[in-house]
Amino acid sequence: MQFLTGSEKIKTLRKRFKMTQDDFASENFTRGYLGLLENGRRNITEDAAKIITERFREKAKELGVDIEIDDRYFLRTIEEEAEKYCMDKLVTDLTYEELEDIIKIGEQYNLQNVKAETYKVQGDKYYNEIKYLEAYKNYFYSLDSLTDGVHLKERCYLYNRLGMCKYILLDFDEAIVYFNKAIINSEIAKQTLTLQNALYNSALCYQSLSNLEESLNCIEKFLVMCDKEKELERYIYASSFKASCYKEKGDLNTAIEIYKELILLINNTDEKVAAYLYNNLGSLYVKKNNLTEALEYYNKSQQIRARVDKKNLSHTLIEKSSVYIAKEFYDEALLIVSLGLENARENNDYEYTLKAYKIMEEVYTKLEKVDKIKETIKELLVFLDETDNKLIRISYYNKLQKLYFEDKEYEKAYECQKEIQRMFN
Numbered sequence: 001m002q003f004l005t006g007s008e009k010i011k012t013l014r015k016r017f018k019m020t021q022d023d024f025a026s027e028n029f030t031r032g033y034l035g036l037l038e039n040g041r042r043n044i045t046e047d048a049a050k051i052i053t054e055r056f057r058e059k060a061k062e063l064g065v066d067i068e069i070d071d072r073y074f075l076r077t078i079e080e081e082a083e084k085y086c087m088d089k090l091v092t093d094l095t096y097e098e099l100e101d102i103i104k105i106g107e108q109y110n111l112q113n114v115k116a117e118t119y120k121v122q123g124d125k126y127y128n129e130i131k132y133l134e135a136y137k138n139y140f141y142s143l144d145s146l147t148d149g150v151h152l153k154e155r156c157y158l159y160n161r162l163g164m165c166k167y168i169l170l171d172f173d174e175a176i177v178y179f180n181k182a183i184i185n186s187e188i189a190k191q192t193l194t195l196q197n198a199l200y201n202s203a204l205c206y207q208s209l210s211n212l213e214e215s216l217n218c219i220e221k222f223l224v225m226c227d228k229e230k231e232l233e234r235y236i237y238a239s240s241f242k243a244s245c246y247k248e249k250g251d252l253n254t255a256i257e258i259y260k261e262l263i264l265l266i267n268n269t270d271e272k273v274a275a276y277l278y279n280n281l282g283s284l285y286v287k288k289n290n291l292t293e294a295l296e297y298y299n300k301s302q303q304i305r306a307r308v309d310k311k312n313l314s315h316t317l318i319e320k321s322s323v324y325i326a327k328e329f330y331d332e333a334l335l336i337v338s339l340g341l342e343n344a345r346e347n348n349d350y351e352y353t354l355k356a357y358k359i360m361e362e363v364y365t366k367l368e369k370v371d372k373i374k375e376t377i378k379e380l381l382v383f384l385d386e387t388d389n390k391l392i393r394i395s396y397y398n399k400l401q402k403l404y405f406e407d408k409e410y411e412k413a414y415e416c417q418k419e420i421q422r423m424f425n
Contacts, residue, residue: 001082001085003109005077006044007039010037010074013056013067013069017059017060021035021038029051033048034052044075049073049074050071056069082105082108082111083109083113086102086118087117089102090114090121096125099121099122106118113145113151115141115142116146118142119138119141119142123136123138127161132168132169132348133169135161136162136165139158139161139162143155152189156182156191156198157194159181159198160178160179160198162178163175163178163198163205167208168350169387170351170354170388170392171389172208174388183195183198183202192225196225196226196234199221199222203216203218203219203241207241207245207248210248212248219241222238223235232265232266236266240258240259240262240276243255243256243258244280247283247287252288255284256284256285259281263278271304271309272304272308274304275300275308276312278298278300278304279315279319281297282294282296282316282319282320283319283322285297286322291323294322298319298320298323301316302316302317302320311349313343314342314349314356315340315352317337317339317340318336318337318340318344318352318356320336321334321340325363330366337356337363338360340352341360345383350386354380357377357379361373361377370407374400377396381397381400393423397416401413
């Protein structure tokens with residue numbers, strides 16, 4: 001893409017409209033002065049730019065053609081013209097190839113803002129397509145392109161998105177680092193919504209790391225900021241998360257009480273939210289060993305999600321398997337968790353994919369089917385190659401290696417050791 005100086009723009013448009021320098025002459029604007037402007041011997045002033053712009057607009061109207069020039073068209077430098085072109089393009093729906101072209105322009109003219117925005121747009125595109133590793137890379141490049149402290153709002157957004165990518169990719173410790181930066185910057189920039197999101201996301205991470213006190217601390221801060229009347233759905237999900245923390249602490253009655261209050265609050269007006277609450281109540285009743293009640297709530301959730309929330313259907317299917325495991329109906333458990341695993345993989349739901357494999361491993365362990373355990377772990381390791389969590393991968397290679405040693409499959413055990421070493425090369 002070629003961009004022109006103000007002088008080159010005058011000359012190009014004049015030739016396009018077959019105008020002479022005399023066509024611009026007036027009492028206060030001579031032919032010679034225009035020549036100096038065209039040759040770059042004089043800088044184009046705002047007054048000169050206004051006169052030239054009006055002449056071109058009049059000629060375009062006379063010819064019945066459109067001309068897209070604003071009042072600053074002849075005043076912009078090549079770099080400013082390139083930046084305007086890129087920023088105008090970025091508000092449209094661009095392909096990855098077109099976005100790469102914008103990045104090249106940003107590099108050619110050293111337009112850091114353009115590069116930052118383009119990487120962000122590309123990151124959002126990958127994120128929405130559930131390609132989280134690629135999204136992470138682009139958000140990182142975007143943040144790296146913001147070389148000054150002016151873009152505080154943009155930093156808040158990028159830190160939060162970087163954290164979400166790391167969280168989804170199961171790298172919880174790294175995610176916490178980004179969410180903490182998002183919180184600090186959001187408080188400074190007074191970005192309330194981003195601050196809320198970062199607090200909620202931090203709570204998720206701390207729960208995944210079994211730090212329940214810190215998780216509850218974050219979610220309580222979120223709830224204080226949340227307007228229940230205007231942000232009912234956010235309030236419900238945050239309260240539900242709070243209940244899940246009480247569940248993990250062993251306070252099942254408090255958790256059940258929170259969920260039942262939330263169900264009354266929505267009165268089944270939002271089916272997706274209702275399915276979410278039913279699912280979580282099911283898991284609580286499993287913990288209480290009330291399997292009949294648990295199955296009833298899981299079935300309610302499954303029926304709704306099969307109709308209106310297929311993306312999260314895997315959550316209900318995978319968690320419902322716990323009822324059959326408790327009843328020692330292992331074939332039924334494996335069948336339903338396999339269906340959930342298929343749905344989770346289709347939606348790149350890494351958290352529930354991992355959960356499904358863990359349940360399958362648990363069932364095969366109860367059945368003492370060592371070959372099936374090995375097969376499950378090998379499938380899990382293939383999946384974990386898509387994530388950033390080396391610790392989980394190492395733990396499963398160690399587990400598989402132990403099984404091979406026990407069965408005297410020493411070559412395969414050695415291969416597991418080599419895979420672990422490759423991760424550190």
